[in-house]
Amino acid sequence: MKNISTAWLHLLNRSRLKPLAPIAGGAIALMLGGILLHVSGANPLQAYGVMFAGAFGGTRQLTETLLKAAPLLLIGLGMTIAFRCRVWNIGAEGQYYIGALCGSAIALTYPALPSLILIPLMLAASIGGGILWSGLAGLLHLYRGVNLIISTLMLNYIGILLVQYAARVPLQQPDGFLPESAQFGDNAQIPTMLGTRLHWGFGLALLLVGAVYLLLWYTPLGFQLRAVGSRLSVAKCVGINTSRSILIALTMSGGLAGLAGILEVSYTYTRLKGDISDSYGFSGILVALLGQLHPVGVLIAAVLFSGLMVGAQSLNVVLQIPASVAQVIQALVVLLVLAGQAIARAKRDDAIPLVAHDG
Amino acid sequence: MSDDREDSNQTAVEMGRITKRFPGVIANQAIALDVKAGEIHALLGENGAGKTTLMNLLCGLYEPDEGEIRIFGQLMRFRSPKDAIAAGIGMVHQHFRLVESFTVAENIILGQTKGLWRDSPQRLHAHLQTLAHQYSLTLDFTARIWQLSVGEQQRVEILKALYRRARVLILDEPTAVLTPQEAQDLMATLRHLAAQGTAIIFISHKLKEVMALCDRVTVLRDGQRVGTVAVPQTTEQELAQMMVGRTIKRQRRTDPPERLPQTEPALILKQLSVMGDRQHLALRAIDLAIYPGEIVGIAGVDGNGQRELEEAIAGLRPFSQGELWRTGNLAHIPSDRYSMGLLTEFSIAENLVLRDVQHPPFQWRGLLRLAWIRKYAVDLVQRYLIRTPSVQTRAGNLSGGNAQKVVFARELTRHHQVLLAAQPTRGLDISATEFVHAQMVARRDAGTAVLLISTELEEILCLSDRIAVLYEGRIVGMMDGASADVHQLGLMMAGKTAVGHAQLADQTPSFYPAEADRRTRD
Numbered sequence: 001m002k003n004i005s006t007a008w009l010h011l012l013n014r015s016r017l018k019p020l021a022p023i024a025g026g027a028i029a030l031m032l033g034g035i036l037l038h039v040s041g042a043n044p045l046q047a048y049g050v051m052f053a054g055a056f057g058g059t060r061q062l063t064e065t066l067l068k069a070a071p072l073l074l075i076g077l078g079m080t081i082a083f084r085c086r087v088w089n090i091g092a093e094g095q096y097y098i099g100a101l102c103g104s105a106i107a108l109t110y111p112a113l114p115s116l117i118l119i120p121l122m123l124a125a126s127i128g129g130g131i132l133w134s135g136l137a138g139l140l141h142l143y144r145g146v147n148l149i150i151s152t153l154m155l156n157y158i159g160i161l162l163v164q165y166a167a168r169v170p171l172q173q174p175d176g177f178l179p180e181s182a183q184f185g186d187n188a189q190i191p192t193m194l195g196t197r198l199h200w201g202f203g204l205a206l207l208l209v210g211a212v213y214l215l216l217w218y219t220p221l222g223f224q225l226r227a228v229g230s231r232l233s234v235a236k237c238v239g240i241n242t243s244r245s246i247l248i249a250l251t252m253s254g255g256l257a258g259l260a261g262i263l264e265v266s267y268t269y270t271r272l273k274g275d276i277s278d279s280y281g282f283s284g285i286l287v288a289l290l291g292q293l294h295p296v297g298v299l300i301a302a303v304l305f306s307g308l309m310v311g312a313q314s315l316n317v318v319l320q321i322p323a324s325v326a327q328v329i330q331a332l333v334v335l336l337v338l339a340g341q342a343i344a345r346a347k348r349d350d351a352i353p354l355v356a357h358d359g
Numbered sequence: 360m361s362d363d364r365e366d367s368n369q370t371a372v373e374m375g376r377i378t379k380r381f382p383g384v385i386a387n388q389a390i391a392l393d394v395k396a397g398e399i400h401a402l403l404g405e406n407g408a409g410k411t412t413l414m415n416l417l418c419g420l421y422e423p424d425e426g427e428i429r430i431f432g433q434l435m436r437f438r439s440p441k442d443a444i445a446a447g448i449g450m451v452h453q454h455f456r457l458v459e460s461f462t463v464a465e466n467i468i469l470g471q472t473k474g475l476w477r478d479s480p481q482r483l484h485a486h487l488q489t490l491a492h493q494y495s496l497t498l499d500f501t502a503r504i505w506q507l508s509v510g511e512q513q514r515v516e517i518l519k520a521l522y523r524r525a526r527v528l529i530l531d532e533p534t535a536v537l538t539p540q541e542a543q544d545l546m547a548t549l550r551h552l553a554a555q556g557t558a559i560i561f562i563s564h565k566l567k568e569v570m571a572l573c574d575r576v577t578v579l580r581d582g583q584r585v586g587t588v589a590v591p592q593t594t595e596q597e598l599a600q601m602m603v604g605r606t607i608k609r610q611r612r613t614d615p616p617e618r619l620p621q622t623e624p625a626l627i628l629k630q631l632s633v634m635g636d637r638q639h640l641a642l643r644a645i646d647l648a649i650y651p652g653e654i655v656g657i658a659g660v661d662g663n664g665q666r667e668l669e670e671a672i673a674g675l676r677p678f679s680q681g682e683l684w685r686t687g688n689l690a691h692i693p694s695d696r697y698s699m700g701l702l703t704e705f706s707i708a709e710n711l712v713l714r715d716v717q718h719p720p721f722q723w724r725g726l727l728r729l730a731w732i733r734k735y736a737v738d739l740v741q742r743y744l745i746r747t748p749s750v751q752t753r754a755g756n757l758s759g760g761n762a763q764k765v766v767f768a769r770e771l772t773r774h775h776q777v778l779l780a781a782q783p784t785r786g787l788d789i790s791a792t793e794f795v796h797a798q799m800v801a802r803r804d805a806g807t808a809v810l811l812i813s814t815e816l817e818e819i820l821c822l823s824d825r826i827a828v829l830y831e832g833r834i835v836g837m838m839d840g841a842s843a844d845v846h847q848l849g850l851m852m853a854g855k856t857a858v859g860h861a862q863l864a865d866q867t868p869s870f871y872p873a874e875a876d877r878r879t880r881d
Contacts, residue, residue, distance in 0.1 A: 214726075217727075218726050218727050218729070219722070219725055219726060219727060220716045220717040220721070220722045220725070220727060221717075221725075223709070223716050223727060224716065224717065226705075227702055227705070227713060230702045230703075230704045230705060231698070231702055231703075231704075233698045233699060234697075234698065234699055234700065234701065234702050234713075235702075236675060237673065237675060237691070237693055237699040237700065238700075238713045238714040239714055240713075
């Protein structure tokens with residue numbers, strides 16, 4: 001069956017322009033988005049101009065974008081580790097919430113501690129919470145064979161509801177009516193760095209880009225994680241402890257998600273509430289995939305993705321375009337850039353894979 | 360279809376001056392091939408000679424850089440396998456493309472998109488029955504693939520091709536996965552198909568099979584055609600020389616050095632019982648002791664517990680009863696290179712350090728010593744004669760023989776007292792097989808206890824100091840390697856321990872005539 005679309009794909013498959021396919025995908029997405037904007041009554045070019053200016057147009061805007069990029073980056077880095085080991089952790093949202101809960105519990109229990117002690121304690125507790133929550137799914141998988149995708153997904157809801165309960169009952173502000181905890185003291189707020197509005201969590205995330213890169217390609221542990229992800233049966237056969245590798249990859253991604261949770265709560269919300277995430281846990285997965293599971297790629301993807309989110313806000317504010325339109329554009333960009341990456345990765349002469357090749 | 364088959368001298372396939380380049384190699388260089396309808400044409404060559412590439416061009420997986428392909432005289436350009444199938448080309452790959460949980464009938468019609476309304480099951484079955492009857496292929500169409508033996512699965516693949524009206528059938532090393540009896544059945548089937556006018560291309564590097572089955576042979580070496588000869592006008596010796604471009608050095612089995620009387624076994628299996636994947640007892644109370652400096656061969660027809668024995672010894676499968684004792688480390692050459700031995704996405708260097716990467720000298724203070732690993736890999740590539748452009752090449756790009764050398768290099772470089780080699784030469788060509796055998800004999804002479812699990816009887820006879828026969832999970836016989844009797848072995852492999860049975864002649868596969876020189880292969 002030869003039709004126009006496969007012929008076109010074959011042509012694309014052979015051309016030297018193949019590496020540019022992701023960019024072409026992004027451009028097509030923006031064009032489709034343009035139609036949508038036009039239908040919504042806006043001038044597409046003007047609208048994109050507003051979006052860009054809103055996300056990258058000035059120091060304030062750029063800071064906002066980078067601030068939102070920090071949790072995406074942390075979660076995306078964790079997912080990079082997990083996915084490289086072929087551990088399908090899609091529970092980052094829940095791990096993020098539990099991390100926030102554990103960190104907040106420290107902040108509310110020891111309000112008088114000095115920053116230098118309190119903040120590291122909060123970070124450690126949040127990482128611990130993320131490890132615990134992801135590790136739970138890991139143990140269920142290793143000892144009872146429960147599918148990781150299902151367990152991590154389900155633990156999202158339990159984690160989120162647990163935080164909503166905590167914000168309503170045990171951690172609720174003593175004389176408050178709203179389902180939220182008391183505000184953290186200044187000592188529990190993560191400090192900003194270098195005179196900007198950017199907090200040190202962002203700096204930490206940047207450091208972790210290098211750390212994850214080192215881990216994956218310069219340490220025996222990362223080597224083994226990648227080996228397990230490449231082919232489990234071979235890894236087992238050459239004596240790699242695959243259960244341990246899976247648990248490590250899973251809990252590392254969980255720990256990073258937990259860390260992202262407390263950073264957001266400490267800086268952006270300054271108190272524990274039932275709603276503390278902009279779907280970072282799910283967007284982080286997309287960011288990891290867009291970044292092609294490479295730490296530097298994830299950094300770029302996190303900033304761009306965050307730029308889309310921030311730009312969408314100004315689209316709403318300046319041109320009164322509904323947020324849903326911006327979200328559709330965002331989804332189109334992700335979808336078509338990923339499709340472009342798939343084309344770019346396909347080897348020359350590979351038939352467009354209709355049948356999955358195994359081993 | 361029948362019109363084409365009346366003239367048996369019609370040229371079915373004509374490939375002219377086919378050239379195919381891959382980055383860094385010319386896989387096929389100006390190769391010509393012609394196959395007539397009703398002919399069984401062997402494509403012979405070592406691993407990496409270009410056989411598979413040539414056939415992938417013919418079945419539409421690749422397009423040639425130069426040259427032309429004619430099918431029954433018509434110039435063709437295949438842009439995808441679908442085009443080739445439409446032109447009547449059927450390929451039976453070495454690794455079957457079947458859905459395990461589907462029935463035979465479902466697998467055969469899978470991917471057929473003709474018409475929205477499929478044939479009713481009754482009509483389909485009737486059609487398949489006719490087809491199977493026409494080509495004498497016995498199959499249960501309602502059985503599910505996982506319930507079938509390898510030989511039956513292969514028959515499904517052949518029938519699938521015939522159902523798609525294949526007039527040219529390509530088989531890629533079809534006997535590599537078969538037992539001797541299944542191989543005999545396959546050869547009968549192929550003769551039958553050819554007699555009805557199908558052109559058959561038989562890819563192989565087993566000379567005996569080619570001599571027994573084929574009409575003509577085209578020999579490839581290093582991506583070029585060495586020549587095409589008619590089988591009656593050639594000999595195994597001549598073909599072998601065409602293949603390797605030199606006279607074959609005959610493998611000599613040296614006797615082991617004298618064993619010291621007080622040595623303890625390096626590997627002991629005591630009443631070992633192991634469950635198989637389908638919750639049946641795959642190994643039943645195995646007793647075995649292997650001493651340093653000897654090769655013990657486990658003979659048997661595939662599927663009699665070989666896989667479970669290998670996995671139990673390698674620590675990959677728990678045992679339900681019994682004990683296993685081992686001194687020192689184990690070097691393990693797994694029976695399946697690609698699902699157990701190598702990471703195809705990883706480089707050769709990475710594969711070489713796969714097992715011990717967490718130990719010095721490959722790491723220092725938690726960091727990989729990449730330069731050191733690279734140097735180590737370059738050294739091993741030279742020592743084990745691995746043919747590759749660089750140590751950074753992905754292992755998946757290596758030919759079967761070179762891939763196996765990577766496994767050998769990694770496993771033998773470890774400090775070990777026991778070498779477990781399972782089907783170590785499966786799918787390998789002559790020189791790679793020679794290399795593997797020499798390595799095993801060298802380890803034996805150096806005092807390693809070697810356990811060889813192989814379904815190739817010749818290999819067992821050629822290397823083993825002692826031979827144990829595995830049948831239905833039991834060791835049904837143990838004999839001295841030097842004085843082993845092929846007839847008796849054949850009987851034991853078929854589960855008949857009494858000597859002098861009337862069916863003796865039938866039970867001994869004809870690939871291994873009684874008078875065969877045990878010291879040679881191919």
